[in-house]
Amino acid sequence: MFRRTTGITAVLAAAGLVAGTVVAVVGDATVASAATTVAATADTYVDDSATGTNHGTSGQLGVDGSPVKRMFLRFDVSGVSGTVTAAKLRVHTDDVSGAESGSGGTFRAMSTTTWSETGVTWNNQPAIDGATLGSIGSVTRNAWYEVDVTAHVKGNGAYSFGVTSSSTDGADFDARETGSTAPQLVITTGSTTPPPSGDPVLVGAGDIANSGSGDTATANLLDGIPGTVFTTGDDAYNNGSASDFANYYAPTWGRHRSRTRPVPGNHEYNTSGASGYYGYFGAAAGDPSKGYYSYDLGNWHVVALNSNCSAIGGCGAGSAQERWLRSDLAAAGKPCTIAYWHHPRFTSGANHAPYTAVGPLVQALYDYNAEVIVTGHNHHYERFAPINPAGQLDNARGIRHFVVGTGGAGFYGFGTILANSQVRNNNTFGVIKFTLHSSGYTWQFVPQAGKSFTDGGTTACH
Amino acid sequence: MSAPEPTPPPDGPAQQATPVEAVTPVEPVTRENPSPTTGSAEPGAPAQSGGPAGGGGPAEPGVPAEGGGPGGLGGLGRLVLAAGAAVVLAGAVVVYLLITRAGGPPPPPGPGPDGGARPGAGGASLRVLSNGVLSAVPLQRPDGPRTLTAQRCDRAYAAAGTIGCLRPVDPLGGTRLAVLDRDLRERRSIPLTGFPNRLRVSASGRMVAWTLFVDGHSYAASGYSTRAGILDTRTGALAGSLEEFALTVDGRPYRAADVNVWGVTFAGDDNRFYATMSTGGHRYLVEGDFTARTLRTVADRVECPSLSPDGTRIAFKAAVGGDPARGWRLSVMDVATGEVLALAETRSVDDQAAWLDDRTLAYGLQRSDGVNDVWAVPADGTGRPRLLVPGANSPSVEAPPGGP
Numbered sequence: 001m002f003r004r005t006t007g008i009t010a011v012l013a014a015a016g017l018v019a020g021t022v023v024a025v026v027g028d029a030t031v032a033s034a035a036t037t038v039a040a041t042a043d044t045y046v047d048d049s050a051t052g053t054n055h056g057t058s059g060q061l062g063v064d065g066s067p068v069k070r071m072f073l074r075f076d077v078s079g080v081s082g083t084v085t086a087a088k089l090r091v092h093t094d095d096v097s098g099a100e101s102g103s104g105g106t107f108r109a110m111s112t113t114t115w116s117e118t119g120v121t122w123n124n125q126p127a128i129d130g131a132t133l134g135s136i137g138s139v140t141r142n143a144w145y146e147v148d149v150t151a152h153v154k155g156n157g158a159y160s161f162g163v164t165s166s167s168t169d170g171a172d173f174d175a176r177e178t179g180s181t182a183p184q185l186v187i188t189t190g191s192t193t194p195p196p197s198g199d200p201v202l203v204g205a206g207d208i209a210n211s212g213s214g215d216t217a218t219a220n221l222l223d224g225i226p227g228t229v230f231t232t233g234d235d236a237y238n239n240g241s242a243s244d245f246a247n248y249y250a251p252t253w254g255r256h257r258s259r260t261r262p263v264p265g266n267h268e269y270n271t272s273g274a275s276g277y278y279g280y281f282g283a284a285a286g287d288p289s290k291g292y293y294s295y296d297l298g299n300w301h302v303v304a305l306n307s308n309c310s311a312i313g314g315c316g317a318g319s320a321q322e323r324w325l326r327s328d329l330a331a332a333g334k335p336c337t338i339a340y341w342h343h344p345r346f347t348s349g350a351n352h353a354p355y356t357a358v359g360p361l362v363q364a365l366y367d368y369n370a371e372v373i374v375t376g377h378n379h380h381y382e383r384f385a386p387i388n389p390a391g392q393l394d395n396a397r398g399i400r401h402f403v404v405g406t407g408g409a410g411f412y413g414f415g416t417i418l419a420n421s422q423v424r425n426n427n428t429f430g431v432i433k434f435t436l437h438s439s440g441y442t443w444q445f446v447p448q449a450g451k452s453f454t455d456g457g458t459t460a461c462h
Numbered sequence: 463m464s465a466p467e468p469t470p471p472p473d474g475p476a477q478q479a480t481p482v483e484a485v486t487p488v489e490p491v492t493r494e495n496p497s498p499t500t501g502s503a504e505p506g507a508p509a510q511s512g513g514p515a516g517g518g519g520p521a522e523p524g525v526p527a528e529g530g531g532p533g534g535l536g537g538l539g540r541l542v543l544a545a546g547a548a549v550v551l552a553g554a555v556v557v558y559l560l561i562t563r564a565g566g567p568p569p570p571p572g573p574g575p576d577g578g579a580r581p582g583a584g585g586a587s588l589r590v591l592s593n594g595v596l597s598a599v600p601l602q603r604p605d606g607p608r609t610l611t612a613q614r615c616d617r618a619y620a621a622a623g624t625i626g627c628l629r630p631v632d633p634l635g636g637t638r639l640a641v642l643d644r645d646l647r648e649r650r651s652i653p654l655t656g657f658p659n660r661l662r663v664s665a666s667g668r669m670v671a672w673t674l675f676v677d678g679h680s681y682a683a684s685g686y687s688t689r690a691g692i693l694d695t696r697t698g699a700l701a702g703s704l705e706e707f708a709l710t711v712d713g714r715p716y717r718a719a720d721v722n723v724w725g726v727t728f729a730g731d732d733n734r735f736y737a738t739m740s741t742g743g744h745r746y747l748v749e750g751d752f753t754a755r756t757l758r759t760v761a762d763r764v765e766c767p768s769l770s771p772d773g774t775r776i777a778f779k780a781a782v783g784g785d786p787a788r789g790w791r792l793s794v795m796d797v798a799t800g801e802v803l804a805l806a807e808t809r810s811v812d813d814q815a816a817w818l819d820d821r822t823l824a825y826g827l828q829r830s831d832g833v834n835d836v837w838a839v840p841a842d843g844t845g846r847p848r849l850l851v852p853g854a855n856s857p858s859v860e861a862p863p864g865g866p
Contacts, residue, residue, distance in 0.1 A: 055607055380832075
């Protein structure tokens with residue numbers, strides 16, 4: 001099995017991530033399987049004898065019991081379809097004297113996948129907190145070794161591995177900087193999952209319409225995606241006036257107005273009371289004195305909030321909006337919840353800092369086990385891991401935050417990248433499409449025509 | 463690494479501590495293009511495709527800037543700033559104390575598989591930020607082991623034992639200039655308002671200058687506003703806003719409400735400096751005098767100047783076709799003749815470049831996923847860009863104690 005997989009991989013290898021399909025005859029049955037090889041996207045090691053030093057750019061990875069060295073590997077898996085039937089993590093020992101060891105280390109899963117290759121040191125190393133996946137015994141120099149990690153790698157997404165050793169005789173492996181002997185993940189998949197059902201679709205973005213052409217590109221995407229359209233504010237620049245909506249929004253996203261449930265951004269409130277916005281969308285935007293409302297799609301409760309807090313009496317605990325939100329969530333009676341508004345509570349954007357004023361709204365949604373929050377304001381795409389209201393990884397109850405300010409307005413840069421930020425892009429306009437399953441959701445970032453950046457995944461409801 | 467004991471190579475599958483399916487060793491997989499992943503470019507590798515402009519700048523030259531620019535928290539949002547500022551500042555003090563306790567000189571590095579030079583181990587260091595963490599790599603081996611500190615900065619610059627650090631901005635746009643000594647002890651702290659953007663320390667380590675965005679966030683958009691200040695660390699003299707200096711344009715006294723100043727670079731006498739001054743659609747190179755509190759225009763279309771160590775040339779970013787919305791070309795101007803040379807870096811550089819020596823410039827470029835890299839390019843228009851420090855920005859050279 002393994003040799004067949006490798007052979008296919010070798011033939012089809014290209015660009016570090018390859019997918020091939022091979023049809024093998026097993027007895028009388030024909031079984032389709034595909035192998036994908038993914039090179040590590042980040043790898044480094046830490047060393048307790050140099051506690052403030054990062055080795056992310058080194059061509060070598062060390063694992064040792066004395067001094068203690070631990071290896072960290074991350075793989076970003078995408079483009080895999082079907083059920084993962086096997087996943088093998090492969091590492092190659094250095095071709096230098098001393099690379100050999102009586103122990104190649106113990107490989108464990110890690111819950112965090114957002115550590116920085118050039119930022120990890122002994123002092124700040126991420127926790128190796130997952131299940132033990134396997135160990136490698138004695139290793140010689142210049143050879144490949146593999147560990148079965150099928151228990152950890154379930155499909156597309158980011159996966160981290162931590163490697164430790166109690167042997168005082170350290171082993172040295174090649175890092176991804178070496179190229180051909182970089183750590184790799186070989187994933188074999190079986191039958192393809194069934195095509196999407198008729199689950200409801202929610203699709204949209206924020207920071208949309210101005211005199212440029214970005215909103216034209218994203219509106220063209222909406223033409224091919226049925227479902228409910230949402231906005232995350234700054235729908236019409238520069239002031240959300242009636243003429244801004246008529247001149248910029250109406251010719252593009254406006255052709256989907258009848259299926260659009262918007263929220264206002266700060267630019268809408270450049271016009272007093274956001275009257276241009278409420279006038280354009282009418283009842284679909286809710287009460288103009290509030291701007292927040294909710295509705296249901298299938299098994300999902302959908303909440304549209306107004307983060308222009310000072311315009312509606314605040315967003316704090318006890319504010320009218322926060323009290324409404326808590327009662328609305330309490331009465332919703334749906335197993336899954338998604339919410340959207342303009343100002344991001346969490347963002348790595350350089351232009352707008354995380355907006356703490358909406359913290360009480362995030363807390364209320366967390367208290368009621370919501371799944372997803374979508375915002376905009378910073379003009380780019382960012383996706384976070386499921387996190388608690390303090391921004392900490394929380395795979396049990398955490399909310400996945402998205403910033404989707406990619407509706408068409410000019411891009412912004414990123415500043416310091418926050419913990420638990422998983423994916424970012426700022427050169428692609430696009431929309432995010434949520435397929436709302438009965439007990440989970442699939443997200444897909446759909447890029448403008450001619451661009452290749454995308455992002456996607458599936459997560460179960462809490 | 464630990465001393466390897468001579469171990470006879472195993473003949474069969476390795477001994478395993480836990481049950482695994484291991485083949486030892488297995489046939490290597492042949493891969494045609496083994497290093498396509500992000501950030502794996504090696505020093506000397508050709509320019510990465512699709513690399514957008516530096517942090518805070520337009521991600522793609524040619525993308526139309528948003529009309530009027532973003533309004534910060536918005537007109538209404540700004541009203542809450544004053545009310546909340548005191549609370550946030552109180553919080554910032556607590557954070558600062560924690561950071562200080564966690565700080566201190568980095569521990570002595572130990573042996574590792576890399577061997578070779580260490581930051582601070584005799585040779586000069588390249589100070590950088592690694593995703594907001596003050597770090598250092600050996601200047602002679604910038605892709606080598608990196609020393610990380612507990613100091614957090616949005617922008618940093620080091621020279622002659624003085625480290626300037628603009629602290630991470632809080633939600634209301636507050637930051638602080640921290641002046642650290644070589645051992646990372648904080649000597650001065652000045653509260654400021656705005657988003658950290660540029661930072662310079664004079665070659666002697668005496669003068670510190672900063673630039674913040676106080677409204678808007680991009681030099682490519684219209685409607686932004688900057689504030690630049692200078693601190694004399696020896697006398698404590700502080701110029702909070704260079705816009706207050708007496709300004710002459712083409713030899714005539716000039717006043718206008720739309721004057722913005724940014725991107726200070728110091729001359730060797732710790733008094734003269736250069737900066738950018740914009741007004742009426744022009745972006746001038748100005749020469750300033752800190753003591754006399756004057757600014758005078760020297761040239762037009764010169765942004766974010768950086769004076770060479772020998773004082774003969776100014777590296778700067780030149781708006782492509784005179785239009786910042788199209789991005790910037792890293793260029794060098796001869797101070798004596800005014801002659802301008804475009805450098806070999808053709809990607810849009812929205813940074814104030816730093817001179818590594820009299821022949822080489824370093825600058826930050828941001829990838830489309832927000833990770834920054836420090837690149838270097840010859841200052842004479844020859845050669846090509848090379849990746850200097852992956853996953854870093856805000857470069858500056860720090861000589862060892864007792865060094866030049």
